[in-house]
Amino acid sequence: MDNTTSSTSILLLEGLKVTPQSSVPAFVLLLVIYVFTLLSNISLVVLITLERSLHQPMYLLFCNMTVNDAFGATAIIPPLLSNVFVPSSERYIRYTSCAIQAFCAHVHASTCHTVLMIMAFDRYVAICRPLQYGAIMTNRMVVKLSASAWTVSLLLVVVLVGLSVRLSRCRGVVFNPFCDNASLFKLSCDSVLINNIYGLGYTVVLLGSSLGSMTLTYLKIAIVCLSGRSKAVNSRALQTCATHLSLYIIMFVSGAIIIILHRFPSLSAHRKLASIMFHVVPPAMNAIIYGLQIKAVRQRIFIIFTRNIVTVGK
Template sequence: MDNSTVNMDIISMEGLKVSPESSGPAFVLLLLIYIFIMVSNVGLVVLITMERSLHQPMYLLFCNMSVNDVFGATTVVPRLLSNVFTPISERYIHYIDCVVQAFCSHFHAGVSHAVLMIMAFDRYVAICSPLRYATIMTSRMVVKLSVSAWTAAFVSVAILLGLTIRLTRCRRVIINPFCDNASLFKLSCQNLLINNIYGLGSAVVILGSSLGSVMLTYLRIAMVCLSGKNKVLSSRAVQTCATHLAVYLIMMVASFTPMIIHRRPEWADSGKVASVMFHIVPPVLNPIIYGLQCKELRLKIVRVFIKNKSFHK
């Protein structure tokens, strides 16, 4: 194998631009965020798994979200941490590792949207058809919906990356902080029409169906709550939906940011941090919002802390 071939398999990744004096604080901040994501989300999954009283559709969906958040953060954050103290000119990644990171990144995004759609449907049935909730949202149905969400995301991303890795490469520099599909196919000098069509088309389908279904679902829920006679129950339902929508809107903003940056190269430097937010902000907020907002989960968490305190005394 000649040197040029070897060199093309080593990709230079510019990543985040951090000054030497800011490297220490940036590393500590990223590390603390990553530790919090791991502890809070894994803790939530363990708590729900161990407590039989929490083996309900809504909490099983929380498990889906937490597992996916851990996966998404692990896809991006460890490499960012390893690059903080590395000069930009010495940041390299093997092409195959870049493909794997891009696959995991897009897979995480696809599952995130799919799970939030299922959660919106769950809340819709619970609030708009409470008498039929137990018969519709069974554990078996939740498993089916979850498997469908993960499978659909896997197939969609596999096709996306399959179209990209078939391309020959004439460049070896990635400006983005982490590998994604757009960064990979920009390394090629071939005709990218098919990649652009499928990439844009799949993004429109995923984001469009996600945004449309979630907004219609919560609009219907809001109408039912506002017209309901039980004002206390309605206000609780609205509060629940409001937090779900807040998380969803944050995720949508974080989803659109990388797409905009790739089409606006002049914004690349200022948008690098924003492009990482999708893998950091929702995984940080989800366990806080869902864990503390749900009364049953909140009580279980409090009991765990009380037990630990009494045990150490």
């Protein structure tokens, strides 16, 4: 067992499958998306931090999403970029690095759900209990919600990946663009029944709780808005909720596609592409969708845009 484990401490990673002709366009596209994701998300955090008018629970909670998006993109995209021009037979990765990447990938995916859940709670309190909003959504509550979102994700993923790391290894090839939990336990010839049971429970609990809480929250919000008297206030509330809900739908659909494609081995190539898109597209789109909804962000973009036009005109 020790010899087998030792011989598979260096793994061969499938990586991103691209032809020599498409390697340069793929590299440039991923690099542009990654740079844009980092710049947009970090810029939003800096703007919310510096702009005192944005020191509100809604925006402070959203900072969790921007940090998580930057974290998830960094865990996946740079390793893909580093292997684009490396022959597929030479894409090696240490088992420890593979386990760390799998841990980071699942923390990112889990935190997407938990962060959107606490953001939905904030919108529920703001719209359904406006008179108590200030008393409920204090700075201390924002910290508690943020900490709980990350803690729950970390605990769930520690057990998930830990169950895979404990297994002995008899294979040395990762048939995936990047390392995830399935990649880890597929390296073993031991029984993975416990892994499958926990993995299924992990998925059901995470997706079920997020979908259930989002559904109930927005049903209550819709009832309050439809029965409210102030059309202007209700319209503004629905606009904010629509932005938040669109982020959730993008994330949920992206994750659901991967889960569904896992059931069809013949569509493994599509699943691999979908898994990359999950860590690439939502992080890039979230900043655009939510950032442009913030008035201060729109004003800052307008100032920069008009300043550039004036400079070019001169």
